[in-house]
Amino acid sequence: MLQGISRRLFCSSLMAASTAAVPGGSWLHNLAAAGKSDTAKVQRVILLWLHGGPATIDLWDVKTDHENGGPSREIATKTPGLKFSDHFSRLANWSENCAVIRSMTTREGDHGRAVHLARTGYVPQAGIDFPDLGALVAHERFVPDAALPGFVSIAPPQRPAIANSGFLGNAAAPLVVGEMAKSIDDLTVRDLEPFAAWRTDDQRRRVDLLQEMNQEFLGGKPATKATEIGSATQRALRMMHPDVLAAFDLNQETGSTRDRYGRTVFGQGCLLARRLAERDVPFIEVSLGGWDTHSDNFNRVGSLARQVDDGFASLMQDLHDRGMLDSTLILCQGEFGRTPKINANTGRDHWPRAWAVMMAGGPNCRGQIVGSTSRDGTTVETQPHSVPNLIATVCANLGIDPMKQNASNVNRPIRVADPDAQVIEELV
């Protein structure tokens, strides 16, 4: 909580001062001037969040000629020189629209801290309530009268582990679909429909009276907590629209489409993400847990990766068919990688020092391999990249200035991405 009476004054003067030091917009302007692509072409982001720290050494950076690779095998993709794990036989067809960053390196090896870093771009700092990337995007792409919120989180693990709007407040908060979903039937939004006994009747008289009473109560008053509560109610009322209910209704898809995505929570979550992308939700995430493979790594990674392959490849296919692939950026990542050395339980432990992220879609993913790791997979050898670099790159693709400052819950503004962030040149 921000203390102090001169909160508004303080923030505005400080913001003005810092804007003068780093002129707003110039950062993106420089990118454009450097002949980079149309930065605002990407309209939305889909994050495939692999919770628990996926063994990226068995997914996107397989070490077949080193004992650390274990039994993992590679397959060729459509892109010469770019190979994926053999679990990704369907995704391999879409390699021309993929880019693998093999040189992610961080220092956080604890799940909580690493999740915070990976999702917000900042290491945890006492008292600062950092927002997730999803909330940052929703905040930038806020449409006041949109029926759907700007950030939808599908099948996340238990909050508050992830998915937080932080100091950006509730307008940027994720709509959660199927928190900790165990089965496909759990992929629903709670409380979207009136009480069963009232459902068949006309809702208008009570909704109209409510809106009139709120309008009168709020009328002519300055923005306060009351306004915030009033607008949350308005957003909720818009979400009760039949079109929104329809957006979440997977039964409107054919059986064969649903099969194609895989009849798993993650697969159907990806299908739901596609339906929401079609309805212009700017940030959608689908979570898949179970990647904390301290034991039995290879069997578990295999079964998880096949779920990813079905959902991810189907998503690529459908976005392509709808002409949306260039305007949709897909990120597939977790909070860190896993130890290249295989432990006594045929598992892999936490390894933040060298890991990989898969990025797909958008105008800039064209089969690139960014950076490289050592033969044994333990260290990054070329082009090391931090999480802030990744976040700055995503922002640049969306046309969001990563150096933009937001008022925070502490007495200073905080930039979208860490001030030291550098964009990944190949991907903007």
Added chain:
Amino acid sequence: MKHTWTLAILLLLLAALPCSANEIAAQIDKQLNSLLPAGTAAAVPCDEATFLRRVSLDLIGRIPTAAEAQAFASRKNPNARAEVIAELANSPAAAQRLATFVRSLWFPQTSVAPYEYLAPDTEAWVAQQLRRGEPLNEIARQLISVSYAPQTGAGKNEALLSVPKTIIEANDHRPERMAANATGEFLGVDLSCAQCHDHPFHAWSQDQFWQTAAYFEPLKSGETAHDAWQKQTIAIPDTERTVSPALFTGESWSPDVALATAISGREVFAQWVSQQSNRYFARWTVNQLWAELLGEPLVTLHPEQFSPAAREQTLELLSHEFVKRRFDLRWLASTIVATQAYQAKSTANSGIESEYPFIQVRGLTGPQLFDSLSVAAGRPPIRTDLDSAETIVRRSDFVAAFPAYRTVDAQRSATQALALMNGPIVEQFCVPQSNPLVQGLAAAPFLSEEECVTSLFWSTLGRAPHDEEWKRLSQRGFLQEDADTRARRLSELFWVLINTVEFNTNH
């Protein structure tokens, strides 16, 4: 003999106490009114109905019942506000509400996973202490110094709860986290930014942080020397340095030397926090309770910001009186709510440029919202000592969906708004079968539709409908004379009223 003297001194002290809550409030009004624009004598007061609703939510954590609201509206006594403050502040419900404030102030981490399991016991214990009239500094001392050792039935009195080990468990038994908790949340001094390294522009150094943490290292078992805590050391991670306990203020302070046995550094630190002359504890408490009750702190805590002198003086005055009155938290709350600043109209600041601490519109905390829904539906507020487990679980499920425990933190997401409109717990409040108010009205054929609607308004909003609202109610068919559909109609109206911004804010 000794006791007689103590008593005599106490009596003298009591006689010397200068003024009651209201007199202190009057002094505060005088100080703060200097911040109003020239030509304005005082902030415009809110009306009586708004005042009762506001002060009930703040002191006992729920809206007034229809009967309370109507009785207050008809009081003609000029002291009515002071009387109601005294009634509410002395009720057991006030101790519970203040306990929630204290728990979330001192242990904010217990409002969320994975420490939320500690919240009920911590609050129950604090509430019991407050009901027994324990001073707040003593409550703090006990919470910070609580022993690792298991407690045996809290001594002689079996009815007393044992001191919860929240400080230990909510900080994973780690000295550095306990130290950051005890300084940050009990004193409002944030040392934790210096945990990893010195910051050039921050007041505290890394050594100071770890010297504070050294107090929280447990004593070696079997230690008997009473100064053993002083020899306790802690290693600063990633450095070669080891430090001993030292106060970050630079004071060389030692505990009461009459102690016969070994005490831990944590007990020493707890004594220092709770002693009357600690210059942080009272100020921090007063400023935070002010923020809880008016929506913003009285004085900024940021070192680079300044507050007007009148606000500083008010904080000084309140802190001084709070210490003098043995850290009586109920007295403090009653005094703050007796000020003109608190009793002002929440829109009194519109169009005025002023440093006066105008009261802000606040959201309701999760517990306030649930308990107010209960009262509005004509149910008694839930009591953890009397109600069924099922009822208590329903309340905690609801609060988990509205996890705000301080009014300053209360936000509303669309998901929460949906829960309040369509959620199963709210459905239970709305449908006639489990809404005693609607059920009663529907079964009273001698009441007109207007009377029923008026009753619903008093129960939920603490007022009668105004002319414009009567017109709307009529247009929307809520005044239809049809006995068969009355229950349903009143249910729907109840739904409307509890979903209004008016119901969901403390304004």
